[in-house]
Amino acid sequence: MTDALRSAGAAPTLEDVARAAGVSRATVSRVINGVRNVDPTIQEAVREAVSVTGYTPNRAARSLVTRRTDAVALVVSGTGVEPAEGADGADGEPHTADGGEPPEGAGEGSFTARVFADPFFGRVVTGVVDYLRPRGIHPVLMFAESAWARDEVVAYLRQGSADGALIVSTHAEDPLPALVAEAGLPAVLYARPTRPARISYVDLAHRDGARLAAEHLLARGCRRIATISGPLDVPAGQDRLAGFQETMARHGHPYIPVAEGGFTQESGEAAMERLLTEHPGLDGVFAGNDLMATGACHVLRDHGRKVPEDVAVIGFDDSGAAAACRPPLTTVRQPVEDMAAEMARLLLDRLAEPDRPATSVIFEPTLVVRASA
């Protein structure tokens, strides 16, 4: 009758299974977790009892003793407001409200909305999830765009609600990596932290990617080349620009017109307009990412320039936007999914061996030639 009550009421516990199988709790636990040797006959009996009772281990109880949750925080970090001084007007970071209170915000302008407007994050999620899933780890989505949100992330980890964090930072000067590192919480970053910290990360050799783009443009015969850079307060933006300028200089083009964008299509359009006004004769453009390259293509066409005949355009990332663009974009591929998976791998390694020192893995970009250049 206890069984009857059980099946009707609360979820079955280890105790119930043990009783049903005629063994002790410990044995059931051993069978379930596949640890130590258990007599095959008993194993069978336990499995039988498990399926009869419809038992599912209670995660909270397990976590309480193992100190593991099999969950990791996947946090998108950035700044909602936090002035990002340095760069002046073109900071590309709209000023939203950012109090000490949890954000009640929603809609178009919210941080979360902006984040997912970029296909980049979807790719990160894909890479992370595809790696974590077969390993039984679940990602908890978090955003850390304000001081309040950052504290929440740290608290979340300290509470042991997640075993570690995968942090994708959209901004330099992001305080989160330092916070997490100081607290000694296991974490891995996407992109090198601005200030060095004892924390692992994966990154791309942005300069090499920009070099690839420059060389391709040059090899194509372009001679009046300009670039639409990403935001200059983001390392990726800086590095791509620097690498591009560097290579161009080495090939005898010490001066390259630059228009700063904000990694969005609209900002790419605006930047292209500016470039076109000041340098109507340009015949090649390297954009800091595909979204901006797409915007550039639109503007070029609006101005009667054919891509690639009149102006060659190269993007960066090889995101979905690159293939969707007309013409399809020649672009520098960033293997985001692989990088995200590696990030997850580094974190899991670290969790397995807490003493393991921080490491970094740098990926090499490749040129994907399509129609735009």
Add this chain to the structure above:
Amino acid sequence: MTDALRSAGAAPTLEDVARAAGVSRATVSRVINGVRNVDPTIQEAVREAVSVTGYTPNRAARSLVTRRTDAVALVVSGTGVEPAEGADGADGEPHTADGGEPPEGAGEGSFTARVFADPFFGRVVTGVVDYLRPRGIHPVLMFAESAWARDEVVAYLRQGSADGALIVSTHAEDPLPALVAEAGLPAVLYARPTRPARISYVDLAHRDGARLAAEHLLARGCRRIATISGPLDVPAGQDRLAGFQETMARHGHPYIPVAEGGFTQESGEAAMERLLTEHPGLDGVFAGNDLMATGACHVLRDHGRKVPEDVAVIGFDDSGAAAACRPPLTTVRQPVEDMAAEMARLLLDRLAEPDRPATSVIFEPTLVVRASA
């Protein structure tokens, strides 16, 4: 000295705080959870002790007793393979490697990758997160594209790893809603389930949206109108088509050429090509979503048709793709973020009052007029 050891070693517990404040565990708990009256002086002492010890409540321990995790599963459900055309095979479950094994898959073709290729999901996440965050609830991202994955989701919920589920189904004949409903697990769906189930959902009045599009095209003077439908095994695809045909019929256009697409840009391109071959004279197109509309615009331009002068194009969703398209798309807006937030609200309501009956909330679409029609 105990304190010294504490601060160096393990995380402080309630016990530590209690000792520091000179009260009992129960009192500290009361202060932290703000339940019952506690003397203001003692409250202050406890808060002080909390900050001195750097205490953070352990979530697992709390969950163990409260039976709440303050986490919800945000699950994207669907089937491994997209096409499912013909829609005859009725089973809706295309045959993928759908064994008992966890998927090790990754990259371009993986379910997760395809999911995030569509801006739609980013918007759902945005809506959900923006609603949940201020309420201290965290979303755990899950995918349920195979029998294995579905079982995992159910197990996850049964384990009490999450308090409930928000399910976004990409496919009709998706078995997950039924599984979850049967198990009596709290859940809310995005889009009405194919087979009615005792489960709440939010949805859009797709037919009304399609009517808006039809009327706009007609009012514009289009007379040779065709449509690119979404996949016909998805309710949203069916309803939008049906609503469109219905309205057109009512206005004296009983026959409307239809090309079925798969909600992707490429499928929109292919469908447009087909339409153009068979009906070169068409002057208006309604696409089942913005991605396909964007593809249609590309193809139309490739064929020398000006949008909207020669052919008017209307999309559906008002996703980021609509504004990014050249020309910007006139489209039927689906307030995804609001709908997602509502979905979260319904779930939280249900968790607060478990007996509350299942409800549904239907949103009305609106027409957003831009340049393409």
Add this chain to the structure above:
DNA sequence: ACCGTCACGGAGAGCGCTCTCCCTCAGGTC
């Protein structure tokens, strides 16, 4: 026949928290 040495199962002590009791004490009330 004896003593390791395994292989295997059970007992039971927690993990850190919440929450129900129960106790105490101040302030009425009759």
Add this chain to the structure above:
DNA sequence: GACCTGAGGGAGAGCGCTCTCCGTGACGGT
């Protein structure tokens, strides 16, 4: 003064699990 009341605080029993011990019995070497 006896009694009630309600506010405020403590004790302690678990929540369901893991894991360290320890006990037992089978086996083999000497």
